[in-house]
Amino acid sequence: MTQIFNFSAGPAVLPKEVLAQARDEMMDWHGAGMSVMEMSHRGKEFMSIAAEAEADLRELMSIPSNYKVLFLQGGAHSQFSMVPMNLLRGKKSADYLDSGIWSKKAIDEAARYCQVNIAGSSKDKNYTYAPSQVALKLNKDAAYFHFTSNETIGGVEIFDVPKTGDVPVVCDMSSHILSRPMDVSQYGVIYAGAQKNIGPAGLTIVIVREDLIGETIAGTPTMFDYKIHADNESMYNTPATYGIYMAGLVFKWLKAKGGLAAMEKINIEKSSLLYDYLDASDFYHSPIAVENRSRMNIPFTLKDAALDESFLKQAQQNGLLQLKGHKLVGGMRASIYNAMPIEGVKALIEFMQSFAKANA
Ligand SMILES: *Cc1c(COP(=O)(O)O)cnc(C)c1O
Numbered sequence: 001m002t003q004i005f006n007f008s009a010g011p012a013v014l015p016k017e018v019l020a021q022a023r024d025e026m027m028d029w030h031g032a033g034m035s036v037m038e039m040s041h042r043g044k045e046f047m048s049i050a051a052e053a054e055a056d057l058r059e060l061m062s063i064p065s066n067y068k069v070l071f072l073q074g075g076a077h078s079q080f081s082m083v084p085m086n087l088l089r090g091k092k093s094a095d096y097l098d099s100g101i102w103s104k105k106a107i108d109e110a111a112r113y114c115q116v117n118i119a120g121s122s123k124d125k126n127y128t129y130a131p132s133q134v135a136l137k138l139n140k141d142a143a144y145f146h147f148t149s150n151e152t153i154g155g156v157e158i159f160d161v162p163k164t165g166d167v168p169v170v171c172d173m174s175s176h177i178l179s180r181p182m183d184v185s186q187y188g189v190i191y192a193g194a195q196k197n198i199g200p201a202g203l204t205i206v207i208v209r210e211d212l213i214g215e216t217i218a219g220t221p222t223m224f225d226y227k228i229h230a231d232n233e234s235m236y237n238t239p240a241t242y243g244i245y246m247a248g249l250v251f252k253w254l255k256a257k258g259g260l261a262a263m264e265k266i267n268i269e270k271s272s273l274l275y276d277y278l279d280a281s282d283f284y285h286s287p288i289a290v291e292n293r294s295r296m297n298i299p300f301t302l303k304d305a306a307l308d309e310s311f312l313k314q315a316q317q318n319g320l321l322q323l324k325g326h327k328l329v330g331g332m333r334a335s336i337y338n339a340m341p342i343e344g345v346k347a348l349i350e351f352m353q354s355f356a357k358a359n360a
Pocket of ligand 1: 077152172175
């Protein structure tokens with residue numbers, strides 16, 4: 001049988017070892033006589049699962065003790081409104097970096113609650129690079145500064161945290177959280193939907209500095225108040241229990257792999273293999289500025305778009321799945337998250353070589 005490699009942008013590939021462990025524990029978790037899905041979220045078994053997941057995430061990311069870790073639902077999309085609702089704190093405006101389709105969505109949602117200043121934009125070149133740090137137009141009265149550190153659709157990654165003085169930095173890390181060490185203390189809020197680089201869809205992780213929570217705008221729904229979730233240890237309502245369990249298994253898997261510094265090394269190796277091949281080829285092309293190339297989501301085009309369909313069909317026949325680019329940018333996209341083994345990247349390049357040769 002051909003080995004299958006799943007290049008989906010999300011929901012995405014999970015570590016085989018994690019899926020196998022979940023299978024083994026499916027019917028009876030650690031002698032509890034039931035599946036994790038059937039447990040009360042307030043029972044001692046599930047409380048221990050959630051507490052261990054949080055402790056492992058704190059260890060992996062070295063999260064300082066003055067930060068809360070929240071296990072929420074609603075996806076990154078809900079954070080687009082929760083961020084202004086919780087972080088405006090009496091202020092009237094917020095700074096946003098406009099680096100692609102996801103930051104634009106965050107901007108449009110924030111504009112319902114406050115004045116949005118675009119601190120920098122890469123729209124002029126169709127979002128193929130990240131706006132430069134030196135050219136940022138920052139407002140010192142902004143309630144916060146928001147950016148999307150990895151544009152999943154565009155394939156643009158920002159490697160340096162923008163310097164904003166006393167203005168807290170808010171970051172949508174959905175598609176590359178845990179791909180490398182990040183200095184959490186440089187952020188006010190980090191958020192991420194789980195379905196890219198963590199676990200199954202349905203869980204959203206928020207890491208928020210304690211002093212930023214507790215003052216929401218009038219009319220904020222209870223479920224959108226960070227403080228409510230923080231005070232109730234993410235158990236104000238029924239959390240995404242199975243998603244938390246799966247994320248916890250992924251955190252253990254990452255620890256066993258050597259943590260985030262080790263992941264970064266592997267991710268550099270995997271992404272360089274593909275970029276080096278793209279750059280050496282005159283059949284394929286990467287449109288992204290070299291210094292902002294994402295290590296997770298790698299869009300590329302074929303020299304003749306008329307070949308796209310047969311490329312995708314033959315890739316699928318070779319066990320290489322979900323390579324179609326997002327409909328807004330076209331072409332191809334290989335998402336190579338933590339759980340994608342290097343063998344998958346090598347298999348992709350081998351296929352690309354033979355396809356290029358056959359269609360030269
Ligand atoms: C996928 C994605 C989102 C949207 O996530 P949902 O969980 O579907 O709301 C937002 N931002 C980025 C960077 C993403 O990759």
